[in-house]
Amino acid sequence: MIARSRDLMGESGEWIWIECFWLAFVHMWRGDAIAAEHELRPGYDALKEIGEKSHFSSLSHALSNALYLQGRYDEAELVTRECEEACRANDVHSQILWRSIRAKIFARRRAFDHAEQLARDAIELAETSDFLLAHADGLSDLTEVLELAGRREDAARTLADSIGLYERKGNLLAAETGRIRLAALKH
Incomplete structure (x- = not known):
């Protein structure tokens, strides 16, 4: 194909x-x-x-x-x-995603406060748009930031929100991947 x-x-x-x-x-x-x-x-x-x-x-x-x-x-x-x-400033999709990807990079470098703020900025932008997939991806990326920071309960709540958006969008693969990840977070 x-x-x-x-x-x-x-x-x-x-x-x-x-x-x-x-x-x-x-x-x-x-x-x-x-x-x-x-x-x-x-x-x-x-x-x-x-x-x-x-x-x-x-x-x-x-x-x-x-x-x-x-x-x-x-x-x-x-x-x-x-x-x-x-x-461009009005390219909300790209504005969301560069922030959320960079947030994960900062979290890998243990700059957790900066990483979380950048990820939340991405989500705030996503909330002003109709890009459900970018919003879900942003929440998934925030989940990773929170998990790397050792905040598993916060990560699990954020991931559950992400899964809900994936389901709403109809991205069943991402939703299932999220559920598997959520089960691992809860153990």
């Missing part, structure tokens, strides 16, 4: 960002951050080279998350900064 999608997008000339962006999500949902990075790099590099900002901000937050999941925190932070610089 991915190969057929790639063929169709190549024929339409839209490969540069649409194809790599969505195919990367398929890989992320499968738990393969390396393959996601491989999909995102060509579009990221091309858009960066031509100075395009709007689609670049979308690709860069996706790439920063793939890098984060590989444990490449310094590189992921750099890409969140590129996303921050590229996205």
Whole structure:
């Protein structure tokens, strides 16, 4: 299915960002951050080279998350900064996601107060929008920040809210992943 999608997008000339962006999500949902990075790099590099900002901000937050999941925190932070610089103030989706990804990076560095504030800023932005998936992802990322800070009960409550939004959006895979994670948090 991915190969057929790639063929169709190549024929339409839209490969540069649409194809790599969505195919990367398929890989992320499968738990393969390396393959996601491989999909995102060509579009990221091309858009960066031509100075395009709007689609670049979308690709860069996706790439920063793939890098984060590989444990490449310094590189992921750099890409969140590129996303921050590229996205417009009204690009709520990118504004939410660079903050929540960077929050997780700060939590990995044990800067918990700063990480939590950044994650809550992302959620506050999400609450002003209709981007349920970004809101759910932001809550999931705050869960990780709280868990890394040793606040398991707060993390569990936040994750339950995230699961509810995933269910409301119809993202059953993310909701089930959240339930598995929630069960682990409660033990």
